[in-house]
Amino acid sequence: MALTSSVPVTSATLAAPGVRLYYEVRGSGPLLVLVGSPMHTEPFAPLAELLAADHTVLTTDPRGHYGSALDDPDSDSTPDLRAGDLARILRHVDAGPATILGSSGGAITTLALLQSDPELVETAVAHEPPLAELLDDRAEQRVLRADIVATYRRGDEIEAIRKFFASTDMELPEEAFQRMFGDRTPASAAEDRYFYLHELEGTAGWRPDLDALRAVRERLVIGIGQASAGQFCDRTSRALAADLSIEPTPFPGGHVGFVEAPEKFAVRLREVIG
Template sequence: MPVLTVPTANLYYELRGSGPLVVLTGAPMDARSFDPLADLLATDYTVLTADPRAINRSSVEDRDQDSTPQQRADDLSRLIAYADAGPAVAFGSSGGAVSALALAEAHPEQVAAVIAHEPPIVGLLDDAARVHAETDEMCATYLAGDVLGAWRMFMDQANLQVPDELLEQWFGGEREPQAVADERFWFTHELRASTHWMPEIAVLRSRNVVIGLGEESGGQLCDRTCHRLGQELGVEPMVFPGDHTGFAEQPEAFAKILRDVLRELHH
């Protein structure tokens, strides 16, 4: 299993293809979520994917420590250096978009551009205090043992319409121990750190940043955060197929648009 040892963690990673380096990163989504998209891009690019620290095949020394965007950015920086094919275009989605933006702030020499797909930067919103309080309640509900209740709160906050029977199918009953461990780490040590992270707007204005937004994400929490970030950076969000997880659910259509963006960025 390909693993890179970094301070306090061992990171599982995959490299495929050849050409300019593209990083695909999520949080808490692991490398498997990007497999179909990575395979499609690998015909023209060197594609790096990895499991974030403490998720799935990536281990950490202390599972009681938070996973912050700054720390995940440092992990990505070390992976990019190890791949030795940079500078990279870093595509991140959700918490991974926050990681990629933090990477661009801290390591501009390694990042040609960032494509931040639906970053949940709650602090930019006018009602940030309310959303943060909801997140605290959600995490407390999970830690009290009400898994379905916590996920129901999450979907409501994100304005994602998911029927109860589907939530039960996804998160109820017998589940893989690794999926439960990853979920617990996310609710306990990752979700708050990701949604509380605030960009250094003046720094990001000097970076090459593309904001990605799903065409089916209208009215959702990340629709709001994308437009607020776009206003701050003077960038109009670019529309991608699908919704928050369009890259995984519609990889072929997603890859087509992403290729167009990558071509623009490399010219």
């Protein structure tokens, strides 16, 4: 599952209630965790390899995706469940409090972990968490999500994916859309199905405990991509920052800047956490 790398990668699974959790460890030094949802270990690999020069870097497959297979494939994924999974892995690895970079749904997982198990977290970087419930138009957002899920459920999967990308305000040219979704493998279709039917609503509809986060806000960084201005996750991130009286921190690129330019992202992340 791991990409070819000049840094040795150790992969393992850990049993948890209802799921076997897949994770990878590379490098040595202070523990740094890269968390996505539904994004899994592989897209993080270039960034992880760069950071492994001076960190022990942990990446995971979130429950229901790729190596983290569920006993019941139709069970839902929520931020609280994923935070519990991550807490279990961190205690198993036992490398001290972690610095965590969470991206998108993984940023919400990171916030949930910071609420539930703050002793496991030294610094949490929540990069563009899609917290729709913090927006003034949250009622409209609920309607949009319900329509996306209903469209997927009735079998019009490509149209549901189009509606999802439209809801994020991220521009995806038709050529890129077709390259990503025009000829999906059965495995990638299964990943999409799990996200739209069992993960999207529980993630975007999650509301953080703002009082709990205020109590640990000195450990929290809210990251926003410099190319994300005006997009859905820019708005949600700024709403969280305003609620917590935290100044957002800019990062290179857009919503997945660490995939677009991992070298620049690694430099900026080191500045922020170091």
